[in-house]
Amino acid sequence: MKANNMIEINNKIEIxxxxxxxxxxxxxxxxxxxxxxxxxxxxxxxxNYPLSTGATVTCNYNDGKGNIYNFQAKVKGRxxxxxxxxxxxxxxxxxKVQRRDYVRIPFINVMRYSPIDKxxxxxxxxxxxxxxxxxxxxDLSGGGIRIKIKESLNLGQLVMLNTKINNxxxxxxxxxxxxxxxxxxxxxxxxxxxxxxxxxRENIIQFIFKNMRKxxxxx
Numbered sequence: 187m188k189a190n191n192m193i194e195i196n197n198k199i200e201i202x203x204x205x206x207x208x209x210x211x212x213x214x215x216x217x218x219x220x221x222x223x224x225x226x227x228x229x230x231x232x233x234n235y236p237l238s239t240g241a242t243v244t245c246n247y248n249d250g251k252g253n254i255y256n257f258q259a260k261v262k263g264r265x266x267x268x269x270x271x272x273x274x275x276x277x278x279x280x281x282k283v284q285r286r287d288y289v290r291i292p293f294i295n296v297m298r299y300s301p302i303d304k305x306x307x308x309x310x311x312x313x314x315x316x317x318x319x320x321x322x323x324x325d326l327s328g329g330g331i332r333i334k335i336k337e338s339l340n341l342g343q344l345v346m347l348n349t350k351i352n353n354x355x356x357x358x359x360x361x362x363x364x365x366x367x368x369x370x371x372x373x374x375x376x377x378x379x380x381x382x383x384x385x386x387r388e389n390i391i392q393f394i395f396k397n398m399r400k401x402x403x404x405x
Contacts, residue, residue, distance in 0.1 A: 192249060192280055193220055200246040201228050201237065202388060208246065209235035214271055223259065224271045237261045237272055244391060247280065255280040256289060258395045278399055291394050293326035297333060297349035302359075304344065316346045323349055328391045330360065330378040338373055341365060345377060351393050358382040 193216050200208040209228035216223050228235040237243065239261050247255045259274040281289050298318035321335035331347065339345070343362045350356060364376030379387070 192255065193223065193247060194250070197250050198248040199223075199225055200248075201235070202244040202246075202391075203230060203235065204385075204388075207384075211272075213247075214267075214269070221276050222262070223274045223276060224265070224267075225274060227270050227272060239263050242277070243274070244388075244395065245274070246283070254283040256283055256391075256395075257281065258399075278395055281398070289394055289398070290325050290327040291397050293323050293331075295323045295349055295351075297321050297323045297331075297347060299333065299335065299348070300346040301339060302344045302346060316348075318346070318348060324374065326390065326394065328387055328394070330363070330376060331358075332366070332374065332376050334372055334374050336372065338367075339375060344380065347377065351389060354389060356386055356390065358386065 193213060195213050195215060197213050199211050199213055201211065203209055207230060209230040211225040211228040214224045214226055228237065241261045243259055243261060245257050245259055247257065249255065257276055257280050258278045259276045262273040262275045265271050265273060283289070297320070299321055300316035300318045302316070319335070319337065321333050324332040324334055326332075331349075333347075339362055341362055341364075345360050345362065347358045347360050348355065358379050359381040360377035361380050362375045363378045366374040366376065368374070
């Protein structure tokens with residue numbers, strides 16, 4: 187989505203913090219190409235949230251019509267124009283947020299899973315020591331993952347999941363919400379994350395945006 191046709195002054199924007207919280211702000215100015223965006227100082231829990239020059243941030247843009255768009259931007263600096271402003275340089279196209287499961291990309295990787303009977307906090311504390319079986323991931327989003335395994339599971343089944351992104355462990359509790367199996371020798375399921383650490387989810391979203399930018403450059 188072309189930003190110069192979408193981003194408008196006075197619309198709301200949210201900045202993801204390192205702890206996956208959302209600092210809120212307002213669009214104050216934008217250049218004709220939709221690259222450089224001036225925003226008011228973001229507010230988190232009633233307090234100004236500082237953004238470091240040079241930092242890359244993930245943003246949610248609200249178009250005022252009920253639609254939310256993600257993009258990544260670099261903090262370029264600050265200026266004062268009646269109020270303190272932060273200048274962002276947009277580094278990716280706007281991607282409409284799929285509220286059901288966020289933006290999704292292909293992701294082929296080795297994964298491990300362990301079906302569990304029911305959720306309780308003790309399982310989360312011992313998540314690394316579950317009795318895992320190996321499978322394969324097919325695609326990934328901030329809200330879930332699609333997997334291919336050798337075992338038949340029921341819709342609604344809870345599973346512990348373990349895979350890696352950039353050599354970092356991704357541990358999550360998920361629930362099977364879709365059965366896309368076509369070959370009875372291999373079972374394909376859509377899994378929605380039920381519990382995942384906020385920092386882990388942010389790492390997934392950052393990973394997705396980086397890969398989307400790479401794909402855009404090759405087109």
